[in-house]
Amino acid sequence: MYYAFSVQRSRLVECHDCGHMMLHPPPSEEALSRIYSEDYWLLDGSDEERQRFTELKQATARLYLDLVQRCLGRNGGRLLEIGSGTGDLLAEAAELGYDVTGVEFSESACGRARERLGDTGRIVHGDIGRLTEENHYDVCVMADVIEHVQDPRDFLDRVYRLIRPGGIAIIATPSLQSWSARLMRSQWMEFKTEHLHYFTPETLHSLLFQTGLEPIAALPGRKCLSLEYIADHFEKYRIPVLSAVLRGSASLLPSALRRAPFNVVASGIVSVSTKVARPERRKLSIIMPAYNEAATLEPVLRSVIEKDLPGIDKEIVLVESNSTDGTRELVLQYQGRPGVTIVLEDKPRGKGHAVRAGLAHATGDYILIQDADQEYDIDDYDVLIEPLASGVRAFVLGSRHGGRTWKVRKFEGQPFTGLLLNFGHWLFKTAVNVALRLSLDDPFTMYKLFRRDCIAGLTFECNRFDFDYELLIKIVRKGYRPVEIPVNYRSRSFSEGKKVSVARDPWTWVRAIFKYRWSKLDVIGGWREGASRIPEPAKPERTWAPRKPRRATLPR
Numbered sequence: 098m099y100y101a102f103s104v105q106r107s108r109l110v111e112c113h114d115c116g117h118m119m120l121h122p123p124p125s126e127e128a129l130s131r132i133y134s135e136d137y138w139l140l141d142g143s144d145e146e147r148q149r150f151t152e153l154k155q156a157t158a159r160l161y162l163d164l165v166q167r168c169l170g171r172n173g174g175r176l177l178e179i180g181s182g183t184g185d186l187l188a189e190a191a192e193l194g195y196d197v198t199g200v201e202f203s204e205s206a207c208g209r210a211r212e213r214l215g216d217t218g219r220i221v222h223g224d225i226g227r228l229t230e231e232n233h234y235d236v237c238v239m240a241d242v243i244e245h246v247q248d249p250r251d252f253l254d255r256v257y258r259l260i261r262p263g264g265i266a267i268i269a270t271p272s273l274q275s276w277s278a279r280l281m282r283s284q285w286m287e288f289k290t291e292h293l294h295y296f297t298p299e300t301l302h303s304l305l306f307q308t309g310l311e312p313i314a315a316l317p318g319r320k321c322l323s324l325e326y327i328a329d330h331f332e333k334y335r336i337p338v339l340s341a342v343l344r345g346s347a348s349l350l351p352s353a354l355r356r357a358p359f360n361v362v363a364s365g366i367v368s369v370s371t372k373v374a375r376p377e378r379r380k381l382s383i384i385m386p387a388y389n390e391a392a393t394l395e396p397v398l399r400s401v402i403e404k405d406l407p408g409i410d411k412e413i414v415l416v417e418s419n420s421t422d423g424t425r426e427l428v429l430q431y432q433g434r435p436g437v438t439i440v441l442e443d444k445p446r447g448k449g450h451a452v453r454a455g456l457a458h459a460t461g462d463y464i465l466i467q468d469a470d471q472e473y474d475i476d477d478y479d480v481l482i483e484p485l486a487s488g489v490r491a492f493v494l495g496s497r498h499g500g501r502t503w504k505v506r507k508f509e510g511q512p513f514t515g516l517l518l519n520f521g522h523w524l525f526k527t528a529v530n531v532a533l534r535l536s537l538d539d540p541f542t543m544y545k546l547f548r549r550d551c552i553a554g555l556t557f558e559c560n561r562f563d564f565d566y567e568l569l570i571k572i573v574r575k576g577y578r579p580v581e582i583p584v585n586y587r588s589r590s591f592s593e594g595k596k597v598s599v600a601r602d603p604w605t606w607v608r609a610i611f612k613y614r615w616s617k618l619d620v621i622g623g624w625r626e627g628a629s630r631i632p633e634p635a636k637p638e639r640t641w642a643p644r645k646p647r648r649a650t651l652p653r
């Protein structure tokens with residue numbers, strides 16, 4: 098952690114590794130109690146103003162409940178709201194048939210919520226420690242809450258116990274990657290004394306993953322606001338120039354326009370996660386496509402089997418695409434071996450298709466793509482998996498540009514071929530970086546290692562090497578920023594078995610960049626349709642897996 102700047106009189110620090118920000122030390126309980134007074138919810142105006150603000154909050158509540166309905170596939174069930182305020186969301190949910198419970202720290206807000214709900218819901222004054230039910234609620238909504246808590250990990254552990262297996266947690270919170278945070282920087286309106294933690298989609302999802310609430314999606318945080326509401330907010334939380342501009346603009350407009358509601362994405366995200374069983378040990382799934390790799394498959398596979406990963410189990414998903422050089426016969430020698438799943442395709446359809454078939458059978462918490470040639474070094478597994486195992490990162494790329502030399506393509510006696518392919522690498526790397534606002538050196542490396550939640554709700558369709566583009570773009574668009582780690586690499590030539598087509602593949606890469614960067618990404622819909630595991634692209638001839646392995650680690 099290092100000091101970034103001050104929020105009023107509190108120090109804001111930032112993590113070097115993951116970018117999480119927090120107030121350290123946090124404000125005293127006395128300072129926070131002064132902030133959380135009765136007028137904290139901007140309800141200190143006239144009755145007419147309060148009614149307008151209530152209507153805006155009810156409209157925002159309906160946006161959250163629409164998301165709940167999309168996740169559950171229905172209305173109704175046991176709904177818990179933590180930080181329920183005066184009961185705007187609970188009242189709307191009760192009308193839709195939910196059995197509602199709210200937890201709120203403010204005693205005055207609890208009183209207002211009880212008046213609104215009557216006997217249609219339960220309001221608990223205090224924190225979630227007052228709730229004793231376990232595995233009980235279908236959905237838990239936490240809007241603008243987690244940034245206020247002293248210990249988010251302990252808080253989410255408590256939430257985990259309250260939700261039933263397969264239940265949904267919805268968290269709305271300000272995001273450091275929002276457009277307003279990037280634009281306003283240290284003057285961001287969400288930098289407040291009462292906000293103790295500041296998340297990015299990835300840091301929030303890393304925390305959720307560690308607590309057993311497996312992330313599905315981080316969506317834009319839409320709220321229903323009016324110019325009058327925004328101006329009042331910035332009058333209370335003053336920002337030089339901006340507060341004056343908003344106040345002046347609001348005063349010049351007719352009251353109808355000033356009070357007109359509209360939906361806006363300003364500073365937040367809405368994270369959706371689901372409760373899964375917490376494993377005693379994490380597992381790494383290694384997807385290995387193989388087609389006409391008889392010369393190299395066996396030493397690579399032996400190295401992967403023998404590779405020891407302390408504290409982590411592993412499984413190998415070996416996908417063979419009906420080779421003509423004896424690769425299938427080599428693969429079948431591992432039939433029934435514990436920790437190895439064999440997937441046989443009836444014909445070769447491309448590396449991307451084989452990886453997709455492997456993903457359909459992967460059961461690990463982490464997923465790694467491993468080619469069956471000898472271009473990459475298996476000993477790099479340790480350094481690649483460390484950011485995931487430590488919870489710092491969710492998506493790692495093994496960069497072939499790491500170190501002091503250019504290692505991507507060096508062909509002995511073929512300088513023109515190497516020059517052409519390296520130029521193409523630079524060209525497409527630049528295109529991807531511009532499209533995604535990244536600064537990667539090697540976005541197309543085979544060594545892609547990611548947490549399972551990175552692909553939750555995603556579906557894939559590419560069959561050849563354009564799959565590398567599709568996978569990268571979709572994971573980045575879900576909110577995960579890859580970190581590059583240098584790896585050892587020795588490029589093989591076309592005569593040694595390299596399968597990329599200089600004439601054919603670049604056109605598919607261009608198509609993939611344009612299509613997947615700007616096409617609609619319906620993660621919730623994909624998850625609801627059962628795509629949290631990547632669907633198998635086509636039925637293989639046969640699949641072999643160990644019958645009753647006692648553990649996923651292979652014997653040496």
